[in-house]
Amino acid sequence: MTALLSRDGTDFSLVCDSCGWVIGNLATSTGDWRGAWRLFSLDGWHGSELAIGPHGCGRCGPPAALAGIVARSLDAPSVLPAGRVGQRIVVQLLSDVRAIYLRGELLCADEARLWDVLSGDPGRFVHLMVDVSQVRRLSSATLDVLVRAAQRAAERGGRTCLVGADPAVSRALRMLCLHHLLPAWAEQVSALEWLRAGRPVAT
Numbered sequence: 030m031t032a033l034l035s036r037d038g039t040d041f042s043l044v045c046d047s048c049g050w051v052i053g054n055l056a057t058s059t060g061d062w063r064g065a066w067r068l069f070s071l072d073g074w075h076g077s078e079l080a081i082g083p084h085g086c087g088r089c090g091p092p093a094a095l096a097g098i099v100a101r102s103l104d105a106p107s108v109l110p111a112g113r114v115g116q117r118i119v120v121q122l123l124s125d126v127r128a129i130y131l132r133g134e135l136l137c138a139d140e141a142r143l144w145d146v147l148s149g150d151p152g153r154f155v156h157l158m159v160d161v162s163q164v165r166r167l168s169s170a171t172l173d174v175l176v177r178a179a180q181r182a183a184e185r186g187g188r189t190c191l192v193g194a195d196p197a198v199s200r201a202l203r204m205l206c207l208h209h210l211l212p213a214w215a216e217q218v219s220a221l222e223w224l225r226a227g228r229p230v231a232t
């Protein structure tokens with residue numbers, strides 16, 4: 030994620046993944062991610078159309094790495110034991126859906142664990158449902174993990190959605206123009222119906 034959310038989730042900054050240059054308070058001046066990126070790509074920035082990046086400033090040129098700063102930190106081999114305890118993440122496996130429950134604000138170790146959980150082979154669990162009803166905000170790193178998981182699921186014909194997003198979470202998703210990748214439903218029943226309305230899943 031190279032569009033970094035502010036702590037309260039009401040603003041964001043653009044970060045160059047090569048040199049670390051940060052341009053802050055972009056919601057105030059440009060409205061949302063799309064407006065910001067239109068402006069900065071005219072100013073010589075390169076990179077992904079999506080807020081998750083990677084992005085490179087005009088001085089650095091196109092970003093060399095395929096993943097942004099946050100993603101690269103999550104890709105690094107973990108020094109923690111496999112299966113590390115994380116009470117803030119609960120995984121439930123339904124017939125064709127992985128349901129992930131996030132509880133409270135995730136710490137860096139939780140985000141790394143979430144990445145571990147979601148980056149492996151999903152097997153028959155083609156769809157992903159992430160219950161965020163116990164979460165008041167999602168960090169840029171969490172969003173990075175979820176968006177990349179949604180992209181991988183989509184490659185296999187799977188869908189991804191959120192359940193029970195706080196209005197502040199929904200606002201942050203719209204601000205970063207990620208709401209179409211992580212659509213939010215109020216309740217699990219509607220979420221599951223939507224997930225399974227996609228391509229039929231062979232069992």
Ligand SMILES: [Zn+2]
Nearest residue numbers: 045048086089
């Ligand atoms: Zn740069």
